Amino acid sequence: MPNIRFRLNGVETEIDADPDTPLLTILRGRLGLTGPHFGCGAGECGACNVLLGEHAITSCDTPFWSVADKDVTTIEGLGNAQSPHALQRAFIAEQALQCGYCLSGIMMSAAALLKRNSDPTTSDVKEALDRNLCRCGSHNRMVRAILRAAAELRSS
Amino acid sequence: MTAEPASPPLPPSLAANPRLSSWINFLPDGKVRVSPGKVEIGQGIVTALAQIAADELDVDIARVRMVRASTSASPNEGVTSGSLSVQHSGRAIRFACAEIRQIFLEAAAERLGVETNALSISDGTISGPGNISASYWELASEVSLDRDATPGATPKPVAQRTVAGNSVQRLDIPDKVFGRPRFIHDSPLPGMLHGRVLRSELSRATLTELNEDKARKVEGLVAIVRDGNFAGVVSETEAGADAALAALRKGATWSPGEPLPNEAELAEWLKRQPAQTTVVANRQATSPAPTARTIKRQYSRPYIAHGSIAPSCAMAQWDGDKVRVWTHSQGVYLLRSDLTLVLKIPKENIIVEHMEGAGCYGHNGADDVALDAVLLAKAAGGRPVRVQWSRADEMSHAPFGAAMTIEIEAGLDANGEIVDWHHQIWGNGHSARPGRAELPTLLAASELAKPFPRAIAADPSAAAGGGADRNSIPLYDFPAWQIECHRLTIMPIRASALRTLGAQGNVFAIESFLDELASERGEDPVAFRLRHLSDPRARDVILAVARRAKWKPAKQDGTGYGIGYSRYKNTGAYCAAIAEVEVGEDISVKRLTLAVDVGEAINPDGVVNQIEGGAIQVTSWVLKERVRFDTTRITSNSWTEYPILRFTEVPEVDVEVISRPDIEPVGAGEAAHGPVTAAIGNAVFDALGVRVRDLPITRDRLIAAMENS
Numbered sequence: 102m103p104n105i106r107f108r109l110n111g112v113e114t115e116i117d118a119d120p121d122t123p124l125l126t127i128l129r130g131r132l133g134l135t136g137p138h139f140g141c142g143a144g145e146c147g148a149c150n151v152l153l154g155e156h157a158i159t160s161c162d163t164p165f166w167s168v169a170d171k172d173v174t175t176i177e178g179l180g181n182a183q184s185p186h187a188l189q190r191a192f193i194a195e196q197a198l199q200c201g202y203c204l205s206g207i208m209m210s211a212a213a214l215l216k217r218n219s220d221p222t223t224s225d226v227k228e229a230l231d232r233n234l235c236r237c238g239s240h241n242r243m244v245r246a247i248l249r250a251a252a253e254l255r256s257s
Numbered sequence: 258m259t260a261e262p263a264s265p266p267l268p269p270s271l272a273a274n275p276r277l278s279s280w281i282n283f284l285p286d287g288k289v290r291v292s293p294g295k296v297e298i299g300q301g302i303v304t305a306l307a308q309i310a311a312d313e314l315d316v317d318i319a320r321v322r323m324v325r326a327s328t329s330a331s332p333n334e335g336v337t338s339g340s341l342s343v344q345h346s347g348r349a350i351r352f353a354c355a356e357i358r359q360i361f362l363e364a365a366a367e368r369l370g371v372e373t374n375a376l377s378i379s380d381g382t383i384s385g386p387g388n389i390s391a392s393y394w395e396l397a398s399e400v401s402l403d404r405d406a407t408p409g410a411t412p413k414p415v416a417q418r419t420v421a422g423n424s425v426q427r428l429d430i431p432d433k434v435f436g437r438p439r440f441i442h443d444s445p446l447p448g449m450l451h452g453r454v455l456r457s458e459l460s461r462a463t464l465t466e467l468n469e470d471k472a473r474k475v476e477g478l479v480a481i482v483r484d485g486n487f488a489g490v491v492s493e494t495e496a497g498a499d500a501a502l503a504a505l506r507k508g509a510t511w512s513p514g515e516p517l518p519n520e521a522e523l524a525e526w527l528k529r530q531p532a533q534t535t536v537v538a539n540r541q542a543t544s545p546a547p548t549a550r551t552i553k554r555q556y557s558r559p560y561i562a563h564g565s566i567a568p569s570c571a572m573a574q575w576d577g578d579k580v581r582v583w584t585h586s587q588g589v590y591l592l593r594s595d596l597t598l599v600l601k602i603p604k605e606n607i608i609v610e611h612m613e614g615a616g617c618y619g620h621n622g623a624d625d626v627a628l629d630a631v632l633l634a635k636a637a638g639g640r641p642v643r644v645q646w647s648r649a650d651e652m653s654h655a656p657f658g659a660a661m662t663i664e665i666e667a668g669l670d671a672n673g674e675i676v677d678w679h680h681q682i683w684g685n686g687h688s689a690r691p692g693r694a695e696l697p698t699l700l701a702a703s704e705l706a707k708p709f710p711r712a713i714a715a716d717p718s719a720a721a722g723g724g725a726d727r728n729s730i731p732l733y734d735f736p737a738w739q740i741e742c743h744r745l746t747i748m749p750i751r752a753s754a755l756r757t758l759g760a761q762g763n764v765f766a767i768e769s770f771l772d773e774l775a776s777e778r779g780e781d782p783v784a785f786r787l788r789h790l791s792d793p794r795a796r797d798v799i800l801a802v803a804r805r806a807k808w809k810p811a812k813q814d815g816t817g818y819g820i821g822y823s824r825y826k827n828t829g830a831y832c833a834a835i836a837e838v839e840v841g842e843d844i845s846v847k848r849l850t851l852a853v854d855v856g857e858a859i860n861p862d863g864v865v866n867q868i869e870g871g872a873i874q875v876t877s878w879v880l881k882e883r884v885r886f887d888t889t890r891i892t893s894n895s896w897t898e899y900p901i902l903r904f905t906e907v908p909e910v911d912v913e914v915i916s917r918p919d920i921e922p923v924g925a926g927e928a929a930h931g932p933v934t935a936a937i938g939n940a941v942f943d944a945l946g947v948r949v950r951d952l953p954i955t956r957d958r959l960i961a962a963m964e965n966s
Contacts, residue, residue: 122496126495126496129495130494130495130496134436135436135437135438135440135443136436137436138440138442138443138566138567139442139567139568139645140566140567140568140648141648141895141896142647142648143648143895143896145648145895145896145897146566146896148566148567175436176435176436177435177436180435181435182431182435185434185435189434189435192430192434193426193430193431193434196424196426196427196430196862196866198430198433198434199299199300199301199616199866199867199870200298200299200565200566200613200614200615200616200617201299201429201430201433201434201439202299202440202442202565202566202567202614202615202616203566203615204433204434205433205436208434224905226904227904227905227907228904228905230904231903231904231905232903233904234566234896234901234903235566235904236564236565236566236615236616236618236874236901237299237616237870237874238869238870238871238872238873238874238877238907239866239869239870239873240873240902240904240907241869241873241907241909241910242866242869244904
């Protein structure tokens, strides 16, 4: 099986795997990450969203070969308790979840939005998250958290 | 000699599990271990319970370590459902902690040589005059909590509570925000294998042939398991398990089971089936007024899927004839009961431990997948096996919330006032939970070579809030009523408990019908409701929501406003909702305003979060959701076939919590569903003058209603 090289959360990574394996399978299986979640396996819910370059993609239906030589960022790469990303701070401040299973995918969609639009409106945020599903009904809190993070990033 | 006044009895959960040490322990590292029998299902309950313990013990909440429920140690509190966790577990913890506090005060008084009333507690340190002190942890070795709770403990008065009643940050959120493992899905055990179960798309299919050759060749395969219609694979890796399952599927031949009903006429089909009829309630008028005329209307709701974002998942590991199970079930003891029945081993041989899953809205596939894992792990040579369902299995094999047909007939007097009320419900029961009956209700139990019959859903008792009949008894001051429930004795489509059980359907029917009656009389729907309500807490939520939504806003073309009200289970939280809808190409809910009264709000932000979440979730049910099927299978087995509300479709939600700190708290998780459902239906009528009586309220349904009106 061919070796595929990519940067995972800024770290050069090399894995030999069937190139058609879904990226999520590699991230959760061989690489042992727990941030991206399996929800549907068909790119329909967004629980597995990660950044490929600057864009949020569903990793469950993205073949591994397509990330060769690219940057993949998961929620683990966004920030951590010692140095949280503005989005992570804002989601805590707004208590913007109930169960939180969809959360890491939603935060990655939000991170992609903030990379391309530093001053999004409410409807920009909703559009950006429209392919992410949340079943607990925490949508409005999440939108508030993302607007809060955007404001924090602009003022810093 | 006068008798002491009798102490109030222990809260039920504490009476059933009186050993104080089963709830609370002081740990050597200065922490307090709190061990509730209720579990976190995404509702923030663990934080609310930690708040109660911190308050009663006078310790900082940071010292509280919440323990996950396990049959090896935890109090048995049955199932985490019905918005009862604060009532059950919260009261038990409050009384247990109050007694423990008193026990330690007495121990400290003895050690320090002062009276207990000279002592005070601050963050676990018990201090008295002249800088003398002892802490819970210093005294812990002298004070045994291996004793039973006794009636008479006095929890703190409301005014002295400093933690409960305040919005504190939830304890589970940091892990989730940083992607740290918290869910069962993310918690691999050492040496763990992966399992997958082969299930047909066909409903209750028979596995007539299984060619294993291709699956045997898949790398990493450990075992293929077959027992009657139950079949599955075990592999070294998750990808290997998926590949082996795909290969096994190609070698499987199935024949369909019992035919499913015709979805297009489901509401009428429910009324024709064999059923057990019960009279839920009957009220006779003290001075019956003659009925001048009657009005009858029929309402319905479809089967509704749980649709948790995570597929059901479990892990199991055998050690000889003992098995350990990790599950996101709502009831570890109840699951253990059913496992005992299926495995025919004593309950002492089974340990069931809770781990967090994704949001749980009732009896979903969590228990089923636990049995799947146990069965597959038998072939794993003592290694743990993790089983995760596919999205399609989740959407077609997990139980659904039951479809309902509801007919209400009102008798009106010569002035058009309501003098009689007849409410009938047809549909399956709303609970086939495990651990409640002589037979197991777990899916695989009905698939084995020696199968258990598939359980037909029953309804919880009236004392437990009822099932199909939940919220069917009017909360209004009508002089007479008759409520009947026709529970189906067949069950071609698997149904069990989904958030609110029958309350969503019943409140939709009652509150829609009231709106129809008010509209016929030309009365304002808020005024009409108030005119029939004497309960002051009910009136308060309606008045509060009307004030907050500025009832009734001036109407513009294509917009409408509607109200809905109920008190969940007729004994729980009061909630009133006003919906603003816009009807154009599609129907959209723009804004929901709610007022809620849960008695004492332990974590006010948690209450708002639950109400907001419930309001948004049920907006999804009302506008979009309907389990689809043909005569052989459930066809809505993906998010494309079973769409739910998206971010761009979510209404603004504004919640007012009416605080009543002196009234015992009740849960908030299910209070909004019925009122919001009715409010949306009533708002659609307000916008267009067309009444949609069959959920979901879609564009197609609206067009059909226009044609029939």
